[in-house]
Amino acid sequence: MIFATKAFYIFLPTVLLLYHMLRRRTYKYRVLLAASWLFYSWLSPQYLWVILACTIIDYFAGIRIEGRDDDRGRRRWLAVSIAANLGLLFAFKYIGFAYDNAVSLANLCGMGVHDRTWSILLPIGISFHTFQGISYTVDVYRRQIKAVRSFLDYALFVSFFPQLAAGPIVRAAEFLPQMTAPPRVSAKQVADGLHFFLLGLFKKVFIADQLDLLFVAPVFANPGDFDPAAQRWACLAWAAQIYCDFSGYSDMAVGCAKWFGFELPRNFNFPYLAVSIADFWRRWHLSLSTWLRDYLYFPLGGSQRVALRTYINLMIVFVMCGLWHGATWAWLVYGFYNGALMSFHRIWDRAATGYPMLDAVRSSWIWKLTSWACTFWLVTVGLILIRMPSWNAGGILFRSLLGFDYLETWSRAIPIWVPMLLAVGLVGHAFSGLRSKVCGVLDLPSFARAGVYVGAVVLLVTLSPGVGRTFIYLVF
């Protein structure tokens, strides 16, 4: 059961009804926890033990860390928690990749090892809940938060179903204080929850799924069958699809959480309006990028040491970011690519800052527009890496983005709906992002807001594909 399926539309109202019918806080949270575990079991029934094991280990590790006065003991319990989380993550996500590479290496040395015939099914959301667990024990270790005494509260923090499968990665400091207050839902939260849920559903079902079905999937499967203009449009459509798919899930998670009285952090801040690659990573998958910053980049020394060390740190962080998404060479290269871009950007920024004339040029709108175009192009090139079916196909798509061999902008192979859907995404992005709003619709008068929501429902019901597609980030 995932968002945007029939089962979920029965599950969610049932849980909401039960949750709001109950009076006492503990009963409400018990229902919510049971629902969350049911949600997880529905997706990966054989792996319920994974999330239970992580929850139990981190819960006890948190208490032990807090209870010990000696640094050695505290460090030992922190190590237990990190090793358990990363161990499970490695076991499920990276063993196959490591084995394949070991086999390739052995075969290069002429050892004649057979390819694996087994595969490991990834538990849903493991990359998200293990990172949540680590952040919790590290925060307790750093004495930034107190260890949670109630197992129920901690288990709910880890398993809260709206963000369980594909984030956002919620910090204990953001979530647990909300559990201390009485679980009440305000009228504003109900209305805003509807807004975010519909917004996410619209992005996912109306834009992302349609783009994939109409154009992205066929072009990326066999890019050689299409002309460069169609390939370019497919790259653009893919950029829109992955954003709408992932941010759509996050928006739905935020909306659902509001209906239970919880506030989840925003995961995206109009990333395609970024004017530099550093700006992009301050807008894209915020919960992951801030997690990597706080729990990897800063402990590595951040930018406090010599310049070379900063660049190495950046590279480590982005390679880890790539590998977090998937255990493939393509994701590894994606990490290197972004690490290199971030390093180059930092070098350029350091070199160009402080010269009054250059600063004036850099603050002009034409410079910003050029920076935006360059950033978007670089981001799109990176996104090809994570969708291409082969390196050869990736090369074809990359050449099309260079645009040297064929400068036409239109091709008969492009369905008219593709630019129309891209325009819808672009208008949505610009409508709020350029005015630094969370979403411009939230500021409309009630009647107009209600009209927009009804319009979205009508479009969703009538024009979206009959069968919903899996969220891309569910496999991470």
Add this chain to the structure above:
Amino acid sequence: METQTTPREVRLPLEAAPRPRTDPQPILKSLTVVTVPAAPPVGFWRRNRTIILFAILLVAVDFAIGAFASLWQRHSPDDYAMKVAGCARSPRDLVFVGGSPVAEGIDPDRIAGSTWHGRRLDSVYAMGLSGGTTSDFYHAIRRACPTPPKVLIYGITASDLNDGRNEPHGPYSLWSWGDMARWVRLRPEAREWGVRHFLLARMGQASNLFRYRHGIRMWAAYMVDESLPRSCPEAMREADELRERADRLLSGNGYAPARGFSVGNYVAVKAAGLAPDRFPYLAHYRTGGHVKYLHLLIDWCEANHVELILMDMPVTADLERIHAAEFAEYRTRLIEIEKTRNVRVIHVSRDMVGLTDNDFADLIHMNLNGARKFSDWLKPMISRDPAGSAPS
């Protein structure tokens, strides 16, 4: 305006620390308590007006969509419902019922005018419900024939009796609550399936927006194509075919062959190497459940003095060869029915009609040429004295 000044406590959430901190900051200590004047109380309507307006508008839009139901139905006809309604529109002399072999293979216009025991059969209707099973045909006949016809010919084939499959369109378009209760009683092994599909159908029909979503989509495709020609060719092709089909179903005698079957040719399919080696509707073949509904159909005919004929529909030789065991079981069942219920069964062979692979579009469906040939053969067969001359 009166301002309420009663102070209340507001808890501000902790902001995420940008850097690791070494000083202890337990959760409870991190909450800052400040005192601000409380906002004036806001009424229920004002607080919830967005949600209330959303609900009201949604209901209004749903009613508005319902007001144009015929428009949406014209762009996405519900085959089963429209054929049942079409048949019930006037009393019929002769009704054909069956699955897609009947829908594609019997043209009532070519059969009208035949006689039965000296009485002319002018009003003929073909209620071919594609994908249907015997259970669906029983439910359809009960609704489609408020005035019982003189003759009911059930063009039966092996897949109609296959308990390995059920057709969700039946519960959606043909069942009443009583039908669901009967299904639960008669088909305990498929109880959950029947109840689930019936309830889902009822829930889906509660909203006009959901019910007519495909019709609205097809209508939109038409509208877009008028403004931007050839902008959505696939949707437009589907919309065009469905509209043509709806027009034929609304005005005609139930005969509305699908475009693909009308022009298809099984010989060409075989020559292209595309002939299937299995027929999915005969997968997991077992009989017994749907046969109970065949008995109910016979009971209904007896109670209403309707002459029932079971006509074993001709199919390609390949289908009978591929699924020889399934056809053997099916024909055994037909013989049992013929003997125990004293029902007339016509076993129609391809040779009797003169059908070849050229007259079929695929393994089981006749094309336009086959339908003509078969209907022309059928007309005198019905008129003949049922006592002896009809082959059985």
